[in-house]
Amino acid sequence: MSAATSIRVQETPRVLFILRRADDALVLGHRLSEWCGRAPSPEEDIALANMGLDCLGQARSLYQHAASLEGGGHDEDALAYLRDAGQYRNLLMLELPRGDFAHTIVRQFLYAAFMDPWWHAMTASTDPTLAAIAAKAEKEVAYHLRHAAEWVIRLGDGTDESHRRAQDALDRLMPYAGEMFATPDEASMVAEGLCPDPETLRPAWDAALDDVLAQATLVRPATPWSQSGGRTGRHTEHLGPMLAEMQSLPRTHPGATW
């Protein structure tokens, strides 16, 4: 038995566009899955796993669509398991280690507050497959946003310790949030009506943050700079080890089933 080697993907603009969102969903879904058996309560353990599975389902649908558009004979598993870190196109924020519960919740909130209006806009995509995926995903992410927002409010407006951890998570994550609005080489996708211009979603994102952070008594940090690189495959040191764990089984035992 020989280990599976990495594939090469023909990244047409549309395939790249879809891979970026599929990688977002898979990477965040994996980080959420790491909480399984470790969450602060049994209820939240299931809640985090539920959200992780929502992300995994979104990733599968997007990978399937990317694979069919690419036409290179790759399937969803190949796209997920047989690409190296440098071929991943996800947002850096989503690959950061899960951290403590506050870090996981604040990340989920920052991301869902963007993805909620994004998926809603995607239901009008000129790509009917993407529009169909969006119709399912927008309901899932709407709940992610509500769940994360309620937790942000309670952590921020909770004990001194929970407030400190929530504020610390917000301070650490905000410099990564700007990457959600940076979409290199996607102007043609916007022009074709395939996706919204992310800048049009900024007012909704800002409003969600202002509302929830005020209730949470958290201070939105000034972010004079924005970290980026994930969309073009330049990642933090955290993605490689995560992929090594995630991909070890399908790479070591190609085609394994159970």
Place this chain on the structure above:
Amino acid sequence: MTEAPTPLWEVFIRSRNGLAHKHAGSVHAADATMALQAARDVYTRRGEGLSLWVVPSNAITASDPADKAMLFEPTASKIYRHPTFYEVPDDVGHM
């Protein structure tokens, strides 16, 4: 460090329109909003429900198990209370 125990909530699910909410189990949550979310996350993962109630467990007044004989056994001999001695006309359909 001592922490107050997280309150317990009883979860009721209505599975279809026209049916009553039925007790499904319980969750721990700090408040009603979070209890409703926990109930959704824990008890409706397989399409069980269309509507959820959560009720503080300490709001329920329960009968004393020691009173079981007094409360419930006298009914055993009163089978005439079961509406099985009537024939339901076909036109009535499901009751």
